[in-house]
Amino acid sequence: MNHVISPAARRRRTRATTALVATATLALVACGASDADDNGPSSGAGDGRVKVALILKTFSNPYFVSMEKSAQAAAAQLGVDLVVSAGSSDTDTGAQLKAINNAIAGGFEGIIITSNGDAVNAALQRARTAGQYTIALDTLPTPPSTVNLTYATDNTQAGRIIGKWTASKLTGRPATIALLDAVNTAVISVDVQRNHGFLEGIGIPVGDPKINGKAPGSGQYKGGMGGSYEIVCELPTNGTIPQGKSAMQTCLQKNPDINVVYAVNEPAAQGASQALADAKSDAIVVAIDGGCSNLQFVESGSIDATAAQFPGKMAALGVQAIHDLVTEKARPKTSEGRDFFDTGVMLFTNDPQPGISSTDVAGARKLCWG
Amino acid sequence: MGTTTAKRIDIASEEVAGLAPRQTPLDRIQRQLHAHPALGPLIVLVTTCIVFGLLNPRFVAAQNISLMLQQVAVVAALGVAQTLIILTAGIDLSIGYAMILALLVMAQAAANNEVAGLIALLLGLAVGVGSGVVNGTLVTRLRVPPFIATLGTLFVFQSAGLLYAKGQTTQATEMPHLLNWTGDPVTIGPLNLINGVLVALGLYLVVHYILTQTQWGRHVYAVGDDVEAARLAGIRTNRVLFSVYVFAGLIVGVAAWISIGYAGAADPNNAVDANLQSITAVVIGGTSLFGGRGGVIGTLFGALIVVAFTSGLTLANVNNLYQPIAQGVLVIAAVAIDQWIRRVKR
Numbered sequence: 001m002n003h004v005i006s007p008a009a010r011r012r013r014t015r016a017t018t019a020l021v022a023t024a025t026l027a028l029v030a031c032g033a034s035d036a037d038d039n040g041p042s043s044g045a046g047d048g049r050v051k052v053a054l055i056l057k058t059f060s061n062p063y064f065v066s067m068e069k070s071a072q073a074a075a076a077q078l079g080v081d082l083v084v085s086a087g088s089s090d091t092d093t094g095a096q097l098k099a100i101n102n103a104i105a106g107g108f109e110g111i112i113i114t115s116n117g118d119a120v121n122a123a124l125q126r127a128r129t130a131g132q133y134t135i136a137l138d139t140l141p142t143p144p145s146t147v148n149l150t151y152a153t154d155n156t157q158a159g160r161i162i163g164k165w166t167a168s169k170l171t172g173r174p175a176t177i178a179l180l181d182a183v184n185t186a187v188i189s190v191d192v193q194r195n196h197g198f199l200e201g202i203g204i205p206v207g208d209p210k211i212n213g214k215a216p217g218s219g220q221y222k223g224g225m226g227g228s229y230e231i232v233c234e235l236p237t238n239g240t241i242p243q244g245k246s247a248m249q250t251c252l253q254k255n256p257d258i259n260v261v262y263a264v265n266e267p268a269a270q271g272a273s274q275a276l277a278d279a280k281s282d283a284i285v286v287a288i289d290g291g292c293s294n295l296q297f298v299e300s301g302s303i304d305a306t307a308a309q310f311p312g313k314m315a316a317l318g319v320q321a322i323h324d325l326v327t328e329k330a331r332p333k334t335s336e337g338r339d340f341f342d343t344g345v346m347l348f349t350n351d352p353q354p355g356i357s358s359t360d361v362a363g364a365r366k367l368c369w370g
Numbered sequence: 371m372g373t374t375t376a377k378r379i380d381i382a383s384e385e386v387a388g389l390a391p392r393q394t395p396l397d398r399i400q401r402q403l404h405a406h407p408a409l410g411p412l413i414v415l416v417t418t419c420i421v422f423g424l425l426n427p428r429f430v431a432a433q434n435i436s437l438m439l440q441q442v443a444v445v446a447a448l449g450v451a452q453t454l455i456i457l458t459a460g461i462d463l464s465i466g467y468a469m470i471l472a473l474l475v476m477a478q479a480a481a482n483n484e485v486a487g488l489i490a491l492l493l494g495l496a497v498g499v500g501s502g503v504v505n506g507t508l509v510t511r512l513r514v515p516p517f518i519a520t521l522g523t524l525f526v527f528q529s530a531g532l533l534y535a536k537g538q539t540t541q542a543t544e545m546p547h548l549l550n551w552t553g554d555p556v557t558i559g560p561l562n563l564i565n566g567v568l569v570a571l572g573l574y575l576v577v578h579y580i581l582t583q584t585q586w587g588r589h590v591y592a593v594g595d596d597v598e599a600a601r602l603a604g605i606r607t608n609r610v611l612f613s614v615y616v617f618a619g620l621i622v623g624v625a626a627w628i629s630i631g632y633a634g635a636a637d638p639n640n641a642v643d644a645n646l647q648s649i650t651a652v653v654i655g656g657t658s659l660f661g662g663r664g665g666v667i668g669t670l671f672g673a674l675i676v677v678a679f680t681s682g683l684t685l686a687n688v689n690n691l692y693q694p695i696a697q698g699v700l701v702i703a704a705v706a707i708d709q710w711i712r713r714v715k716r
Contacts, residue, residue, distance in 0.1 A: 060532035060638060088529050184690050213689065233684055241539075242444070242633040242640055249437045250684050253428060267539070267637065274634050278555075293539060 062370030163201020167223025244271025422682030459661025466644030477636030487546030502619020552631025595662025
């Protein structure tokens with residue numbers, strides 16, 4: 001399903017549709033003539049402006065809406081024509097495939113996508129064969145070379161900074177830990193990376209680098225001043241408020257002395273903090289995301305610290321990259337030693353710890369997404 | 371069907387001949403389970419509680435029972451609606467997203483459009499009823515099988531909710547207190563509950579009464595058991611079916627209210643797998659997927675069994691992955707037992 005958000009976008013889309021018909025033949029000729037990705041399409045669509053398709057997962061998640069906003073702003077600044085589409089759900093791969101095919105047929109110069117998964121890889125390859133530049137946002141495809149470049153959060157690093165912050169905050173006290181993951185019935189890379197990053201940051205071995213739930217149940221954490229730890233429970237939350245609350249309630253039944261809670265995202269942390277408040281516990285709660293609507297919980301202290309991502313930056317850099325590729329043939333680079341460009345993470349907290357860079361809530365309001 | 375009738379005739383003739391069929395203890399169990407569909411799940415629930423209580427006494431402490439009741443309230447409320455529909459040999463896959471749509475309308479009407487709390491609540495309930503009207507119309511007028519009709523409306527309600535709320539979460543603090551009232555604490559004896567638990571239990575009492583004590587309730591069973599026989603007996607089957615979906619829709623609206631209270635927020639992700647959870651509760655609760663047999667009390671036990679496994683396995687230090695396995699085994703066992711019970715010798 002193609003949503004169109006603003007009248008401006010609708011105009012662009014209409015124009016793009018006209019362009020689609022008008023230049024289909026031209027594009028076919030162009031893609032026959034160009035050889036793979038080093039040469040962009042030799043001609044744009046009609047008015048000479050760079051045309052880029054931005055394909056999101058959904059318009060329902062503020063995270064992706066934030067991408068759209070920043071991409072529109074960057075496109076306006078660079079004079080890029082941006083056509084935005086999205087699926088109806090996080091698993092609507094059909095809509096993404098359709099959007100990719102439309103972009104190929106429409107002779108667009110580039111595709112920027114937050115893919116639903118590797119099911120779209122073949123279509124992205126087709127686009128590259130047709131001479132288009134492809135940029136992935138947020139999710140690194142397998143293999144990473146499927147696209148020209150990926151702009152994403154280093155989720156392990158995001159977990160690591162909240163882990164380090166927690167270790168420092170504990171000042172050597174014993175850590176009684178609840179781990180609130182996204183799921184337990186599937187291995188989702190983001191879920192594992194965040195969890196393992198947190199454990200690494202606090203200084204606890206992850207047990208098995210591929211899956212969650214294998215860290216030793218107790219021992220010594222090495223971060224901060226170091227100390228003893230116990231992992232009381234590790235439960236799935238689906239990243240939602242009620243399941244975060246429910247999981248935390250169950251964990252507190254097992255051990256009411258839990259003093260550290262890791263949550264895979266802010267809604268799960270919000271649910272957990274309700275359960276903690278009901279139990280009159282003042283455990284440390286750390287999470288990952290950086291959504292503007294969740295800053296109130298950082299401000300009130302129900303979430304003590306959260307590692308923010310920058311979806312808007314990913315999208316803006318993506319538009320810039322395609323623009324530069326087309327106009328200057330400038331190849332975008334990955335971050336050093338990585339297979340993607342790391343758009344960075346920033347710790348939002350009103351309780352800064354020595355040696356860990358962070359931003360307070362007031363500053364965070366300018367950096368958050370949504 | 372044919373073989374059952376033949377068997378009945380056999381038994382009858384044996385009885386006439388003074389040769390009463392020998393009843394094995396298994397036959398007696400089968401007969402009891404047939405007569406009391408909630409008995410099986412009650413036994414499972416009690417056994418579960420004893421086992422987990424022995425593994426960790428904290429499991430049966432008042433505080434843990436309070437929390438399990440809080441955790442089960444939303445699914446239990448949806449289970450009442452799902453039971454009604456499954457009793458008619460239908461199924462409602464759209465139930466979770468209908469609830470999310472209702473709670474988003476409630477919350478946003480109040481928070482963004484400054485509608486008074488009571489009006490917002492009624493609007494949300496109306497959305498629930500509306501979802502029932504849509505499903506009921508599809509099933510009774512357009513003759514779309516319930517599985518397909520509600521699979522379709524699942525997608526419609528899902529997207530409608532997302533489009534309406536634009537993915538935004540509304541916090542309880544932004545709403546009038548009435549919408550969040552279901553989350554207020556209430557103490558009953560040793561139990562620390564929330565109002566939502568009492569509302570859910572109230573639904574069970576009311577619907578149990580309606581199903582067992584009213585003509586409408588008997589019609590629901592009759593339609594579910596054999597729609598053709600019910601029609602021949604003079605029951606306006608389409609009207610009964612339609613009213614079941616509408617009533618279920620109203621209950622979905624109430625579940626939405628409970629959900630806001632428990633979560634302290636109206637979030638488009640509040641209960642994405644609630645449809646499957648409610649079906650699980652109904653099935654484990656001993657209501658037959660073929661309609662006409664079962665009841666809401668079994669569903670309450672079914673919902674409690676599922677939440678007891680989550681809590682009990684965690685307290686017993688068992689990897690949480692065993693919870694879905696246990697749940698799956700229970701669902702299959704419940705349906706297998708149902709098939710066995712349906713073959714009861716009369």
